[in-house]
Amino acid sequence: MSRRRTPLAALAVACLTLVVPATAHADTYSPGSAGLGDPYFPHAGNGGYDVEHYDLKLRFNPKTDVLSGTATITATATKNLSRFNLDFSGLTVRKVEVNGKKATFRRKGQELTVTPAAGPADEAKFTVSVQYDGKPKPVNDPELGVTGWIHTKDGATALGEPDGARTWFPVNDNPKDKATFAYTVSVPVGLTVLANGEPRNTGIVRVRNGWSSVKWEMREPMAPYLAMVAIGKFKVTQGTAAGVPNITAYDPVLAKTSKYLHRTTAKATEWGVKHFGPYPFSSTGGIADKVDVGYALETQGRPVYDGDVSDDLLIVHELAHQWFGNSVGPQTWRDIWLNEGFATYAEWLYEETHNGPTAKQTFAKLYKSKGEFWQLKTGNPGRNGMFDWEAVYQRGAMTLQALRQKIGDETFFELLPAWTEKHRHGTANTRDFIDLAEEMSGLDLDPLFNAWLYKAAKPKL
Ligand SMILES: [Zn+2]
Incomplete structure (x- = not known):
């Protein structure tokens, strides 16, 4: 996401051998949990299946x-499930089926x-289908802004970060549970649908x-918060970049500020490949639309820009997320600095x-400034601080520059593609990053990361 204002130690698990009668839990079915315990969004996501x-x-x-x-x-049970939860708000549920059979719900x-x-038994694959309808209402979080299904003048655009x-x-709805997505979207003739x-059926x-x-x-695989559909009047341009299709689109009312969107997207995608490793998805692109949310979002493979997209750096930011945040996803929202x-x-x-x-110059300038960089912990900014421009975005970037200065350019520029390769299409946490940086540099980097990520104070240079 981009808002523009101004430019453990390894867990030692003791292996216990419990003597349990063989029949004790083979037949025990229990409910899946209603949340996955994310520190910032404890209700998001559900337990018992993947x-x-x-x-x-x-x-x-x-x-x-x-x-x-x-x-x-389509999901796989991770235990014997008597019932399980999905996250779903608003809209009326008409019918729920599990494996083609009617299920009850509340x-x-x-x-x-x-229910x-x-x-489904542990490890069994099952399908759940939910029929629903209604007028969707976006989430309007006083701290984090508007997300969800957002009505626009000529249609709607869905943006999901964080919930x-x-x-x-x-x-x-948890960043840990990535899945593939297929959309079939019906709209009145004359409107364009992007996702x-x-x-799959051009022509x-x-x-x-x-x-x-x-x-x-x-x-x-995609984290649900990156799922996106855009419906409206669009001018679509198709080409290629970095060996994959480049599909961009803009609302005709934004023609003036969107004229370089296609070209800059291609350029930024190719530039990213040079520094971060192979492009992780089978297409790239971007959509400029009038969504009125005040941010751009790195929706997977095709970011959405709200309004003006004439700033190259905004496009660079959202496309960099394809490697950092989308392909290598955060395990919990606490690790949001790994994205931003x-x-x-x-x-x-x-x-x-x-x-x-x-x-280095950008870092030096920020280091001297009297912003609020030092008042939040970049590695644990709190739910309401997760999109804090100074503490998470800028101090997060400063952390990487401090690391670069410590381990040297050569190792640093090997570390970035090594990181995206190691966790490609998966999820990771800050400890994983520190471990990899330590392994590649041969240095103890805990003092550096502790000072930069986990202290609400200005680190010494
Ligand atoms: Zn961002």
């Missing part, structure tokens, strides 16, 4: 604001609790009774490699 795939069939009428959908979720807050006729996905589909990944859009339907697919500090550092590096100030 999602592999979301198949979302959506129909949206911008005139009435009504969204109707069927979400079919709702409370953001929890949709599903199947017969619960807006539940406003438009039932979801295991993550690649279109054979189905049209019936004034509605057209389009398929998109994200084939690489890195994407901000990418901006500094882009400037350095394009005749701008060096990252």
Whole structure:
């Protein structure tokens, strides 16, 4: 995400051998938990299963604001489940089926609790399908802003960071549970639909009774908060960049400020490959739309920019997230600096490699400034501070520059692609990063990271 204001030690597990009668828990089914214990969003995500795939069939009428959908979720149980939860807010649930059989459900807050006729056994693959409809309401968090299904003048755009996905589909909304996504979206003829990944039926859009339907697919694992659909009037440009399709689009009212979006996206994608390693997804792109949320979001494979996209560094930032945040995802929201500090550092590096100030100069300038950098812990900024521009974005980037100065350019520029390779399409935490940096540099880096990430004070140089 980008908002513009101004430019353990390894857990030692003792191995206990318990003597339990063989029949004791083979038949025991119990509920999955209603949350995954994220330190900032404890209710987000659910226990007892792991999602592999979301198949979302959506129909949206911008005139009435009504969204109707069927979400079919393929998951694997991680225990014998008597019932389980999904995150889902607003919208009316009409029917829930598990493995094709009617299931009962109840709702409370953001929890949709599903009780199947017969619960899935540990390690069993199962499908849950949810039919729903209604007028989606975005999440309006006083500290974090507006996310979710957002109505626009000519359609809607869905943006989910950190917990807006539940406003438009039932979801295991936790960054740890990545899955592939397929979308079939029906809209009134004349409107364009964009989403993550690649279109699956270019040229054979189905049209019936004034509605057209389009398929998109994200084939690489994706955290639900990065799921995106954009519906409206768009001018779409297709090309290639870094060996993958580059699909960009802008709302015609933004034509003036979007004229370089396609070209800059290609340039920034190719530049990223040089510094961060192979591009992680099977397409790149970007969408400029009038969403009125005041931020851009790195939705996987195709970021969404709100309004003006004439700043190259904004595009560089969101595309850098494809490596840092999207492919290598945070295990919990506490590690948000692994997304934002890195994407901000990418901006500094882009400037350095394009005749701008060096990252060292940018660092020096910020180090002297009297911002609020030093009042929050970058590695644990708190829920309400997770998108703090100074503490998380800039001090996060400063942390990387401090590391670069400590371990030297050669090791630093091997570390970035090593990091994206090691955790490609997975998730990681800050400790994993420190461990890799220590392994590659041969240095004890705990003092440096402690000072930069875990102290609400200005680190000494
Ligand atoms: Zn960002």
